[in-house]
Amino acid sequence: MTSNYKLPLPNSQPESDYYWEKAKAHELWLRKCNECGNAYFYPRDICPNCYSNNVTWIQASGKATLYAYSIVERGPTAPFRDVVPYVAAVVELEEGPRMPTNLVDVPFDEEHIKVGMALQVTFDDVTDEVTLPKFRPVG
Amino acid sequence: MADLSKSVAIVGVAESDEIGLVPNKSALTLHMEATRNAIADAGLTIGDIDGFLTAGYWGYDVAEYLGIKPRYTDSTSVGGSSFVIDIAHAMAAINAGYCEVALITHGQAGRSARYPYGRDPNVPAAQYDTPYGIIGPPVNYSMAASRYMHQYGEERTRQALAEIAVSTRKWAQMNPKAMMREPMTFDDYHNSRWIARPFHLLDCCLVTDAGAAVIVTTPERAKSLPKKPVWVLGAAEYHDHSLLHQMPDMTVTPARVTGPRALEMAGVTHSDIDLTMIYDSFTYTVLATIESLGFCGPGEGPDWVANQRTAPGGDWALNTSGGGLSYTHPGMYGIFLIVEAVRQLRGETGERQLKDPKLSLVNGTGGLLSSTGTVVLGVD
Numbered sequence: 001m002t003s004n005y006k007l008p009l010p011n012s013q014p015e016s017d018y019y020w021e022k023a024k025a026h027e028l029w030l031r032k033c034n035e036c037g038n039a040y041f042y043p044r045d046i047c048p049n050c051y052s053n054n055v056t057w058i059q060a061s062g063k064a065t066l067y068a069y070s071i072v073e074r075g076p077t078a079p080f081r082d083v084v085p086y087v088a089a090v091v092e093l094e095e096g097p098r099m100p101t102n103l104v105d106v107p108f109d110e111e112h113i114k115v116g117m118a119l120q121v122t123f124d125d126v127t128d129e130v131t132l133p134k135f136r137p138v139g
Numbered sequence: 140m141a142d143l144s145k146s147v148a149i150v151g152v153a154e155s156d157e158i159g160l161v162p163n164k165s166a167l168t169l170h171m172e173a174t175r176n177a178i179a180d181a182g183l184t185i186g187d188i189d190g191f192l193t194a195g196y197w198g199y200d201v202a203e204y205l206g207i208k209p210r211y212t213d214s215t216s217v218g219g220s221s222f223v224i225d226i227a228h229a230m231a232a233i234n235a236g237y238c239e240v241a242l243i244t245h246g247q248a249g250r251s252a253r254y255p256y257g258r259d260p261n262v263p264a265a266q267y268d269t270p271y272g273i274i275g276p277p278v279n280y281s282m283a284a285s286r287y288m289h290q291y292g293e294e295r296t297r298q299a300l301a302e303i304a305v306s307t308r309k310w311a312q313m314n315p316k317a318m319m320r321e322p323m324t325f326d327d328y329h330n331s332r333w334i335a336r337p338f339h340l341l342d343c344c345l346v347t348d349a350g351a352a353v354i355v356t357t358p359e360r361a362k363s364l365p366k367k368p369v370w371v372l373g374a375a376e377y378h379d380h381s382l383l384h385q386m387p388d389m390t391v392t393p394a395r396v397t398g399p400r401a402l403e404m405a406g407v408t409h410s411d412i413d414l415t416m417i418y419d420s421f422t423y424t425v426l427a428t429i430e431s432l433g434f435c436g437p438g439e440g441p442d443w444v445a446n447q448r449t450a451p452g453g454d455w456a457l458n459t460s461g462g463g464l465s466y467t468h469p470g471m472y473g474i475f476l477i478v479e480a481v482r483q484l485r486g487e488t489g490e491r492q493l494k495d496p497k498l499s500l501v502n503g504t505g506g507l508l509s510s511t512g513t514v515v516l517g518v519d
Binding site: 012 | 268286289384
């Protein structure tokens with residue numbers, strides 16, 4: 001799996017290295033502002049709500065609900081054409097922010113995937129170096 | 140804010156010589172043909188142009204190719220909405236005295252480009268969206284549509300998307316420049332293959348090669364030119380996110396801001412509008428935008444478009460060119476909305492001509508429902 005992985009990997013930036021390190025350790029972390037209380041995704045060193053530098057990292061519970069999804073039948077780029085169908089999704093985390101992801105461990109049809117359904121984070125070690133947080137139905 | 144309503148006019152519009160599948164011409168050639176045609180339409184020469192607005196390129200790359208040395212330049216790039224927003228920017232620049240005759244131009248070999256169009260690997264999309272295959276408009280817009288279906292009902296939403304696809308095709312059948320002119324039935328829509336569920340193929344716009352250009356100038360100059368001036372009565376722009384997961388509400392676009400503002404500036408209301416031109420990257424873009432502009436309330440769009448109301452002969456004219464869905468869509472389509480609105484207001488659209496339209500509302504959308512520009516155009 002490791003050496004055969006053909007899909008694009010995340011281009012980590014200085015402000016997000018910690019996020020991806022924690023993902024590799026199978027933990028989902030968010031930024032939270034100590035000044036205004038805003039928890040946000042994606043990571044930025046400065047709070048986008050109040051512009052404070054006084055921001056910390058918090059570990060997310062990993063609980064989420066499905067906000068929107070698409071069952072992709074035609075891959076948007078060449079490498080994804082080899083892995084269709086897959087489920088593109090936006091989930092709303094218990095802490096408030098929304099994030100993009102894939103749904104896994106669920107049949108890819110409208111009978112089993114419902115906006116609003118409860119989800120739990122799971123971690124996909126796509127290479128030795130990179131882990132992608134993904135989500136699966138609870139229970 | 141200064142009252143700039145009716146302070147400038149659109150005096151020239153045109154497409155490139157060919158649109159659709161044009162493998163023998165580069166994007167910059169399409170720019171140049173459209174510019175030449177728009178200048179001719181306006182009764183001007185290239186030397187009259189002193190303001191230059193484009194998107195998708197660095198401005199000087201296109202201006203050099205076209206042989207233009209502008210004293211006002213604007214390369215605002217907020218996707219397909221850019222060219223509608225450019226109308227507002229040209230209006231502001233002309234009123235401030237930065238230029239007198241502004242050219243807005245676009246060319247894109249969306250279908251035939253020899254080299255792919257890439258995104259900056261340093262933007263957030265490259266690390267948060269791309270690894271999940273959340274790439275490009277169909278995947279993103281179909282996610283937004285899933286949210287709408289959840290909130291307002293799957294079956295009635297599906298019917299609305301079908302109504303929009305079918306009615307838009309009927310308009311395209313009356314446009315000789317439209318790429319897709321075969322009849323489309325509701326069965327054709329429902330049976331078309333899946334691209335990204337809930338989107339069928341026929342929910343999605345075309346991918347074409349095409350250019351277009353628009354010329355804006357002062358009332359004094361406009362009155363000296365051969366064609367009837369099309370006045371810019373209202374204009375507004377807004378964007379509130381880039382990536383879809385950052386969109387405040389996937390069922391409401393930035394048109395919620397730009398629609399009411401543009402109408403207020405024009406001093407008219409929704410019911411005064413004779414022709415509505417809405418960027419139809421997808422059927423869903425139209426549905427969400429009708430509501431966001433304020434023509435009807437949240438979740439009421441399916442009733443608004445029911446029973447082919449937006450088709451030829453219906454009582455609410457929409458996207459009479461055949462739209463991005465059936466006429467042309469090279470990637471960034473907004474400028475083509477303006478071309479059609481101006482031609483309808485001038486009475487130049489032949490078989491599909493509306494009866495004596497006086498007011499048109501044009502709404503361009505860019506990015507992932509990220510940005511909108513709305514203008515209200517009118518004739519005396």
